[in-house]
Structure formats: structure tokens, C-alpha cells
Amino acid sequence: xxWSWLFQFFISVLNLLVGLLPVVTDTSGFGASLVTAGHxxxxxYQFVPIITVTLLLIIAFDITFETAYLLYKAIYWVxxxxxxxx
Amino acid sequence: xxxxxxxxxxxxxxxQISFGAVVYDVGYGGSSINFVAGTITNAxxxxxSPITFPLSSSWVTVTSPIDTLRIHxxxxxxxxxxxxxxxxxSNAAGTGMVxxxxxxxxxxxxxxxxxxxxxxxxxxxxxxxxxxxxHLYLNNKTVTxxxxxxxxxxxxxxxxxxxxxxxxxxxxxxxxxxxxxxxxDGIVTPNEPTxxxxxxxxxxPFNGTYNNGIDNFYNLVQVQATSTALTLPLTFQxxxxxxxxxxxxxxxTDYNLPVEGxxxxxxxxxxxxxxxxxxxxxxxxxxxxTTTTATIDEYVTPVATxxxxxxxxxxxxxFGIWALFPSEGLINSYTSLLETIQSKPPxxxxxxxxxxxxxxxxxxxxEVEIVIPTQLKTxxxxxxxxxLGSILWAAFAFLFYKRLKHITI
Numbered sequence: 001x002x003w004s005w006l007f008q009f010f011i012s013v014l015n016l017l018v019g020l021l022p023v024v025t026d027t028s029g030f031g032a033s034l035v036t037a038g039h040x041x042x043x044x045y046q047f048v049p050i051i052t053v054t055l056l057l058i059i060a061f062d063i064t065f066e067t068a069y070l071l072y073k074a075i076y077w078v079x080x081x082x083x084x085x086x
Numbered sequence: 087x088x089x090x091x092x093x094x095x096x097x098x099x100x101x102q103i104s105f106g107a108v109v110y111d112v113g114y115g116g117s118s119i120n121f122v123a124g125t126i127t128n129a130x131x132x133x134x135s136p137i138t139f140p141l142s143s144s145w146v147t148v149t150s151p152i153d154t155l156r157i158h159x160x161x162x163x164x165x166x167x168x169x170x171x172x173x174x175x176s177n178a179a180g181t182g183m184v185x186x187x188x189x190x191x192x193x194x195x196x197x198x199x200x201x202x203x204x205x206x207x208x209x210x211x212x213x214x215x216x217x218x219x220x221h222l223y224l225n226n227k228t229v230t231x232x233x234x235x236x237x238x239x240x241x242x243x244x245x246x247x248x249x250x251x252x253x254x255x256x257x258x259x260x261x262x263x264x265x266x267x268x269x270x271d272g273i274v275t276p277n278e279p280t281x282x283x284x285x286x287x288x289x290x291p292f293n294g295t296y297n298n299g300i301d302n303f304y305n306l307v308q309v310q311a312t313s314t315a316l317t318l319p320l321t322f323q324x325x326x327x328x329x330x331x332x333x334x335x336x337x338x339t340d341y342n343l344p345v346e347g348x349x350x351x352x353x354x355x356x357x358x359x360x361x362x363x364x365x366x367x368x369x370x371x372x373x374x375x376t377t378t379t380a381t382i383d384e385y386v387t388p389v390a391t392x393x394x395x396x397x398x399x400x401x402x403x404x405f406g407i408w409a410l411f412p413s414e415g416l417i418n419s420y421t422s423l424l425e426t427i428q429s430k431p432p433x434x435x436x437x438x439x440x441x442x443x444x445x446x447x448x449x450x451x452x453e454v455e456i457v458i459p460t461q462l463k464t465x466x467x468x469x470x471x472x473x474l475g476s477i478l479w480a481a482f483a484f485l486f487y488k489r490l491k492h493i494t495i
Binding site: 003004007008011012014015018019021022023024030043046047048049050051054055058069 | 409410411412413415416419420422423426427429430431434435437438439454456458463467470471472474475478479482493
């Protein structure tokens with residue numbers, strides 16, 4: 001009961017704040033482009049599936065890793081811009 | 087193998103090993119089966135082969151004078167109702183139970199002192215010797231017999247083959263038939279699903295106990311479940327009986343039933359190594375509210391227990407649940423918040439990408455169809471695929487390690 005009241009309050013506040021943001025939609029056709037890419041990728045997958053999957057995984061992992069690293073660098077750069085007590 | 091030997095022994099030396107004046111006793115009935123109740127009567131798990139007593143579709147020769155057929159009736163139609171008119175036994179030659187031209191012409195009901203009656207069917211012009219025991223048909227009567235299939239489920243002429251060890255009936259000479267022995271092997275007692283229960287989620291647990299004595303059932307508990315929404319019964323078997331003893335337990339907890347609605351189910355044990363199986367035991371009917379599979383994310387309310395006055399820990403537990411356990415409304419609010427966050431920036435962008443990627447699958451229609459001879463693929467492309475794939479992974483590992491060396495935190 002106690003936790004219910006507390007969490008209900010926090011969730012309500014968060015709902016209010018997040019609700020002010022706009023909804024993200026796929027207007028650029030990103031999803032459709034991935035589907036089309038999937039049709040083309042299915043061609044080499046027919047006769048070299050391991051190579052196809054390996055390349056896709058490596059590229060996806062690399063993009064994810066570098067994006068995460070860049071995001072970390074960017075956030076840390078922003079944090080360092082805040083003045084600290086001296 | 088054991089069952090076959092016992093079958094032969096029962097036929098050839100029955101007068102020596104049987105009790106009382108029983109000439110032929112197939113007392114491996116086990117639990118009774120009543121298909122009248124529940125939705126399982128709407129489906130037909132068996133087809134074609136007629137019920138044959140005893141055990142196989144071939145004839146059995148009895149070598150002692152036969153006077154009486156005894157079956158153990160547990161409920162349903164009375165012994166006299168089973169007599170006559172093409173029913174269980176007939177008073178007309180050529181129908182019902184025949185034995186070398188001797189047909190059943192009367193029946194006596196003998197109380198078993200408890201659960202039901204013994205129906206002693208008397209053969210016309212008995213006793214008689216020799217001859218072959220013919221088929222026994224159950225037609226359009228609702229009765230529960232010990233060890234046999236309930237007639238309520240049988241429509242003439244489509245009857246069922248009773249498997250080895252199943253029926254419990256006796257052929258007796260001019261003396262008194264004996265009491266049916268309780269088999270010690272293969273008795274199945276289903277405990278769950280409990281009759282008339284309703285399950286909110288898959289999987290529905292099937293568990294119970296069984297005896298596994300002389301005949302070790304190497305194979306599995308077989309469960310048949312059916313509902314009005316299914317055209318065929320579901321048969322699934324999961325539990326491997328590897329030990330002997332009484333009150334052994336079986337448990338099937340990972341089978342997801344495909345449709346909602348009411349089910350009936352029955353259980354039996356199988357030994358495919360020795361081609362032995364017990365008779366079906368009807369477990370009852372139950373309902374399934376949804377085919378959704380329950381996960382750990384499903385909200386479950388702790389069971390509210392009633393504490394005795396001086397049970398401190400019980401009261402402490404109840405207080406802990408009241409104080410700390412989140413309400414269902416809170417769980418729903420939290421779930422709703424997560425969904426909202428997934429649709430708003432910045433998380434929403436990742437959600438879109440993730441949904442698009444998960445929508446891809448290996449069975450996507452290729453843009454260009456390339457036909458490759460199977461042998462060419464097997465001999466040429468597959469080895470190259472494996473070799474180059476391994477090289478690629480090794481190169482990735484080496485280059486990623488070099489990349490990590492240049493990472494600065």
C-alpha cells in the first residue's frame with residue numbers, strides 16, 4: 001500500500017511530463033526501406049546464408065556500438081560544460 | 087512381452103491359476119472410464135476397429151465349459167438394460183455376444199457390496215465346451231464398466247479396440263464367478279486439471295499419479311484432450327516413466343492448448359517397447375479462458391491467507407503484502423507508462439528501428455529468385471559459406487579487439 005502510493009505518484013508525474021512530448025512516427029518510410037532491403041538481402045541468403053547473416057550482424061553490431069560510444073561521448077561532453085563549484 | 091506371455095498363460099492355464107470357477111479372467115481393468123461426461127464425447131479419438139473381448143482382434147479358444155460372462159458394472163444402464171435388442175448381450179442368435187453359436191439369454195445382477203454390480207450373463211444352452219470367444223459389441227447404452235470403454239461413447243458399428251491389459255470380464259463355468267482383482271500395474275489417477283475448473287492461462291498443468299509395477303512403462307503418459315472447437319483430439323506425451331513403484335507422479339506443465347473453451351481429457355500409460363498400454367482414464371472437463379501463455383510478467387496477487395490468532399509470522403506476511411505489494415492498478419499504470427515512453431522521443435526512434443528490424447525474417451520473399459542445383463549448393467556453396475563465415479568472424483574478433491584498445495572513457 002505504501003509503495004503503491006509512492007509509485008503511483010511518481011508514475012503520474014512521469015506520465016504528465018512524457019505526455020507533453022510528440023509521438024514518434026515513421027513518416028520517412030524507414031520501416032518500409034528496411035523491408036525492401038530485406039527482399040534484396042534474401043537473394044544472397046538463398047545460397048550463402050552464413051556469410052549473409054555474419055555480415056549483417058557485424059554491421060549491426062558496429063553501428064550499435066559506435067552509436068552508443070558516440071552518445072556516451074556527447075553526453076559526457078555536455079556534462080563537462082556545466083560549471084562546478086570551485 | 088510380459089503382457090503377451092500373461093495373455094497366453096491366462097488362456098492356456100486359466101483353470102489352474104484363476105480363482106473360484108473362473109475360466110477366463112482378464113482383470114487388468116484398472117480405473118473405469120466414463121466418456122458420457124464432458125466434451126470429450128464430442129470427438130472420436132478412436133475409429134474403425136471394433137471392441138473385441140478379449141484383447142485382440144483374433145479369436146481366443148477357451149478350453150473349459152462356459153456358463154457365464156461376468157462384467158463389473160459401475161454405473162449407468164442396469165444389467166437387465168444391457169440385455170436384449172442388439173445391446174451388450176442379445177437374446178437372439180447372431181447378434182451380441184456369441185460363443186460357438188451359444189448366445190446370451192438371461193442376466194443375473196449380483197451386488198459387489200459397494201461400487202456397483204456384477205452382471206452375470208447366462209449363455210443359452212450352457213454350459214458348453216470348446217469354441218471361440220467372439221467379439222462383444224456395446225451398442226447405444228450408457229454404462230460404465232470396470233476396465234472397459236463406456237458404451238455412451240460408442241456408436242454402432244464404430245467401436246474401439248481395447249488394448250492389451252484393458253478389459254475386465256470373466257468367463258466362468260457352472261460355478262460362481264470370482265471377484266475382479268485390482269490390478270497393481272498401470273493404474274493412472276489424474277489429479278489435475280481438476281474437474282470443472284477454469285484455467286486463465288496456458289499452459290494448463292496435467293499431473294497425477296500412477297502405478298508402475300510389473301510392466302515398466304518405458305514410454306510416456308499420454309494425454310488426449312478435446313473440445314468442441316477441435317475436430318481431432320490432441321495427443322501429447324511428455325513424461326517418461328523410468329522407475330517402478332506405486333503412487334508415482336507424472337507432470338506435464340509445458341503444453342499449450344490451442345483453443346479456448348471447454349475441454350475433456352483422458353490419460354493412459356504407454357509402453358511402446360513392449361506394445362502395452364493401459365486403458366484410458368477420463369480425467370474430467372475443464373475450461374481454458376485464453377490461449378495466452380502466462381509469463382513472469384503476469385500480475386499475480388499473493389494468495390490471501392487466513393491466519394490463526396497467534397500465528398505471528400502469518401500476520402507478518404499479511405502485513406508485508408498489504409504494505410509493500412503493489413496493487414494491480416499500479417502495475418497497469420507502470421505498463422502504460424512504459425508503452426508511452428516507447429512511443430515518445432528519444433526512445434521512440436529506437437523503438438521504430440527495433441520494430442522494423444524484428445519484422446525482417448529469413449523467409450522474406452527474395453527480390454530475385456536464384457535457382458541453384460542442390461548438388462552445386464552442397465558441394466560448392468556450403469563449404470565456402472562455412473569457411474568464409476568463419477574467417478569473417480575471426481577477422482571481426484581481431485579488429486574489434488584493436489578497436490577496443492583505442493577506446494577512451
